[in-house]
Amino acid sequence: MGDKHYPDGILLGRARVPGHDHPRIVTVRNGELVDITTRGLATVRDIAESGNAAQHVRDAAGVSLGSVDSALANSVAANTDVSKPSLLSPIDLQAIKASGVTFVVSLLERVIEEQARGDKARADALRGDITGLIGTDLSELVPGSETAMKVKAALIERGVWSQYLEVGIGPDAEIFTKGQPMSSVGYGAEVGLHPVSSWNNPEPEVALVVTSSGQIIGATLGNDVNLRDVEGRSALLLGKAKDNNASASLGPFIRLFDGEFTLETVKQSEISLRVEGEDGFVLEGHSSMNQISRTPESLVAATIGGHHQYPDGLVLYLGTMFAPVKDRDGAGKGFTHKLGDVVSISTSELGTLSNRVNLSTICPPWTYGASHLLRDLAKADLL
Structure with a gap:
């Protein structure tokens, strides 16, 4: 999975920190995970909507939570020690949208x-x-x-x-809802497959962070877990194919745009995929963002504008050119996941997002929603 899972730059994320009921807002400084949670800017949504997200994250006072590497290691589901910090998905109240067939x-x-x-x-x-x-x-x-x-x-x-x-x-892009706000999982978490599926695959993608005004302020990595057999039966089953417990993975951090990292950088990204199975199977592939057929700006414009508003902003998966075809269990049988697969998605600009595959019915259930977050922040006097 590589030696460094996070990039340089202005990074924004969320972490589970002992002693706090609610997720904490974090950044990375000199290899340390730093808690920058503050009253009024206690959600990623509020920082994104502040109008100066990169400057705030760069300059905010914070408290070290230890090394980033330790937090990453503790974020892997099988290794998590609840007495130590671990990473969560780097978004919270944003809508989770995705675009398809973009290459x-x-x-x-x-x-x-x-x-x-x-x-x-x-x-x-x-x-x-x-x-x-x-x-x-x-x-x-x-x-x-x-x-x-x-x-x-x-x-x-x-x-x-x-x-x-x-x-x-055709003239219209495919834009769909991948998941509900607060439902995505982060680095190290299990990703879920609906148990009815017998043909499925990872979709390694870049996801853009977009404000309520339609401004693109940063990017992260995403796995748009897909059930090929369910979607293949009917396009009307897209919701069942795409939106299941733990089926939307994002992370490890949002990298905010600054002078060195911009949307133009994203457009030239090379995304690498590696799937390692417990059966010894290894699948590798890549997706080149410069081959995308609809610009990221046009995909954002198809999602948010006069026709549709998102007051808490959104994250938009941009699609993938990678379709796994390597035979796994014999000639002509193609690729499908097996439980226990470790999926790693990497770019030099955004780091590495790794997750282990399980059934959506076995992955930890999604129980912490927007109402829970707001109640906990109010209780902590952070709103």
């Missing part, structure tokens, strides 16, 4: 492979047809453009249109 090049390649059924010549012919319509490689196709509509017409003529292609190259 056209990987989507069209999967369509081509499906249609060709292993026939390389047929695949080359279909790819050539599409490339001829685009005039360049698939990664240059702009969703909703006149050229994209020509590709859509050509694919419909071939009988290969689908709901995924519609949101992949």
